Amino acid sequence: MDSITLTEITPDIWQLPFPVGHVYVVALPDDGYAVVDTGIPGSAPAILDALARLGAAPGDLRQIVLTHSHLDHMGSAADLADATGARILAGVHDAPVIRGTTPEPPPVYTLAERVLHEGILADFADAGLPPLRHVAVDVELHDGDTLDDWAEPVRVLHVPGHTPGGIALYLPESGLLFPGDIIGCGGGRAVLGPFNVDREVAIASFRRLAALDGLDTVCVPHGEPIRTGARAVLAAATPEKDWL
Template identity: 75%
Template sequence: MDTDTGTGTGTDTDTDTGTLTRITPTVWQLPFPVGHVYLVALPGDGYAAVDTGVPGSAPAVLGALARLGGRPDQLRQIVITHSHIDHMGSAADLVAATGARVLAGALDVPYIRGDAPEPPPVVTAGERPLREEMQAHFATAGLPPLRHVEVDIELHDGDTLDDWLEPVRVLHVPGHTPGGIALHLPHSGVLFPGDLIGAAPDGRRAVLGPFNVERETAIASFRRLAALGADIVCVPHGGPILTGARDVLAAATPERDWL
């Protein structure tokens, strides 16, 4: 299970799922109460989705695609940053509606396919109240059952997605889950970090994402992403970091978060 950043300055549970925000000329954010989805323009008339929201989110994602002028069959790729329910939860429904290919980090593929149980996080004392709150939220939200999905392409550290508008570097960033990935677009300075990085709603503070299977490994992955020098960080929880991202990440203290 995955949740908002809980930075002490608000959470992303106040976001409007009807709002489609343009982040760059080719990237849009569709916010959800838990776990945002990003739509990315591909060459020609295609689109990719980075993550899919919780089960039941597919209609909203397809609605956002329609607002961009896209048909369901124009969603060509779904990139799942990691296996948690708020990231892969609607992938199966979106594949059924669009025929999109699914890409994910190789070590998380067994959990996404449903071939193996997902390893539980090691919850710190600081994380425990938030986890209990989110478990209660999911229990009362009336979500459809999770449907696992086939992964078409297993991604590894150093892979490149060459069928985007610019080359995309894949980074294996374990710790939150064993096979979490991030996507870095060096030319445009955009980073999709998965849940290694969360942010305050205004994007002015970054934190280590909570609920990690290996906290020290997650901290190292956070630091690796911070060193990339990204200009825009499209976090799944909280507000995207749109200005001063290098300074925001440099000022972060993941070693002290959630204790």
């Protein structure tokens, strides 16, 4: 297994960039770690390797926070939980999909999105993607909840539209945001994430995140993180016109 480069975002947060669906590793004050999302099925060994390079044993992973229920975000959650004993946290409205008790609601594609999605699925088929394993959700998160066991308080924001129960995590003291797939980035430009169950609701969620006070850094799951000046980058975005 080839190691994936760990990119430092802050002294306590690292990006683990995968070809599809980045994972972010977060150091916790109790010498443990959290991860935000888990990549596609089969990504757990690379995540555990990254933790080892940070000096962590598997049991040091305390939390797996899933921003939503799609394959490239929850895909390795079950394997990671089995290997580490970490608790899984997810939005209350996506939790039934993650558990496998409710079917995944299908996106409503634009033409451009359909072409893109067909290409991604073909790549997955060529790569022999392992089957998705559903997993129990230990903590269901609601809009306005706070994660108090990180180095600074984390606000949980319900950002529906991409999925019914997507969440974002905002660290106001640092001005750092994990937006889930509501926001993507390419070429220094922020865009609406594609493959939404409700495009208009997703655009409203994008606008809510863009208006956060003090926003400076956005750790997107697809594309390059916005490392500084995120408020201005998002203000210049035109999500209403993306993917048409």
